[in-house]
Amino acid sequence: MSLIEDYKAEEARLKQTMKKAGLYSILASFSMLAVPMFLFQVYDxxxxxxxxxxxxxxxxxxIVVLIGYGIFDSVRNNLLSKAGVEMEANVSGLLLAGELSRQHGASAQSLRDLAGIRQVIGSPSFGALFDLPFMPVFMLLIFLIHPVLGLVVVAGACVLLGMGIWGDRSTSALNQEHMQSMIKSHQVLDMHMNSQEIIRAQGMYREVVQHWGQHQGNQLNQLIHSTEVTSGFSSATKAVRQVIQVLMIGTGAALVLADLATAGVIFATSMIGGRALAPVEQIVGGWRALKQAHATRVRLMQRLEEMSLPENRTKLPRPKGVVSLERVVYVPQPGVPPIIKGVNGSIQAGDSVAIIGPSGAGKSTLARLIVGYLLPSAGRVTLDGQDLAVWDPVAKGLHIGYMPQQSTFFEATVRENIARLRTGDPEEWAVEAAKRCGVHDLLMKLPQGYDTVISKAGFYPSGGQAQLIALARAFYGNPTVLVLDEPNSALDTTGEQVFHNALHTATKQGVTTVVVTQRPSVLKHVSKVMLMQDGLIKDFGPKEQVMNSGAVKAVSSGKKAGPQPNAPSPQQGAAVKAAPAKAPETETREGSAAPAAQVKPKAQVKPKAQMKPKAKVKPKAEAKPQATDAKSSQSAAKKKEEA
Known part of the structure; x- marks a missing residue:
């Protein structure tokens, strides 16, 4: 679902409201003629x-007409203000969801832009745009009173419009530069606010203030320059309008002295001319805000075109938990080397897999791809054979428990955070999730237990507490797939034991579990190990087989372990996904019909003999047991001789 369509629909509603506002503007504008007409009648x-x-x-x-003017003008202004608020209320939620659905670059700037548009819609400058179409009507009325006075007011209007165009061209570039500088300053400020911990710990106050001050100072300098130019044109416009008023009165008096007009004409045409030129003065004075609103709308439209929310899809049954990677490639940005380089693999339902490898191997990125936070640049990730990209995101989220490296929380109670802010679920579910992963007793020790409010201004959990709360959140709702990224990096001995028990519980209940880890203690709770290096799966299979292979030692020593064994031809994909390190067993599971068909893949799927010729991992892996056997036979012979 494209958000640009929803935004255009809201703009269409806004235009309908603007038509109503235009109707009240007509009534208000003609009501303003009561005063000049009254003066005309009084004098003449x-x-x-x-x-x-x-x-x-x-x-x-x-007086009655002027009371009506006050009512009409008030209704018009209220209509515009209310329309702006309703537009922001209807779009802001979708806009926030769209920002959060982006893979990269989620920003609150689009919400600020929307708020800026709402403010301009309710401003006097925007209301003056509705009075502008009546400017020719008032000029025509002055022409009917006397053509000479009509020429004076037309000449004055041309001067004001010329000044407005000149001012726009003079300030357009300045306003654009100021807008960009302001956005940059806000971004830097947000980054500093999110880095409060490191700033306070290392006493970086002066450096941070100087760093942000450079951007803020640049923004303020440009604001001053832009404001000076804009204010100059605004003041000049006001002065010119007063000069036009003087010329109108002077010309009217000259006509009266020449017996070409009556005394009432002087005051009537002066007030009508002032009413005709007032919108021009207001628009010129607020031109900077109107231009910024226009640029903001263009920027917001461009942002919305890049956003989309998934449409409502058919709800699939609860998945078993089979996760498959099919030639998955992930490139964060165009022109940047891929982080994940065409990996293949299959995690069966109920498998418990530890993803290990050096830093920068792509482990966390692969975890994000598995949960659907990131979308592959090529290939696909499937859950029970269904591409994650076409799963309903809400339904998918109910079946996946995810714990990222950095545990972040919402400003809500511990229970609400564990429950993923789902207000419609029974409250006991959060307690059950905490009990299932063994953190219930620890949470009860918090100041208000499950009702403790997490807030940066109040209680905020420590690193270990945060990981345990995030662990309970991942277990919430009995997910079929559990993905944990460095889940025990900040845990103490007690927390580590709680985590191990939770991992054991998940594997015992048949939950497909994927753990990104650097700690060997986690390996005793998993059945399979996936070894990654340089964005490739170097080995994947049963824990004992992978850990005893030469690939782990090669990766640990920083050597290239050769191409991943589970990215062969498509015909071998099923065998590789099941157990790439055990070729004969995998080939048998493929169900080949003839013995010859079984023997042929045997020669093809030898990952360590065929696909790792440089590292020669298989000869090392084979030679090691042979050498061990030779040593053991020699030792036995020596003992026999001694006996």
Missing amino acids: SILQSRSVETLLAMGIFA
């Missing part, structure tokens, strides 16, 4: 006839 009729009744009648009529 009432003073000459000396009729008190006419004066009272005209005065009451003018």
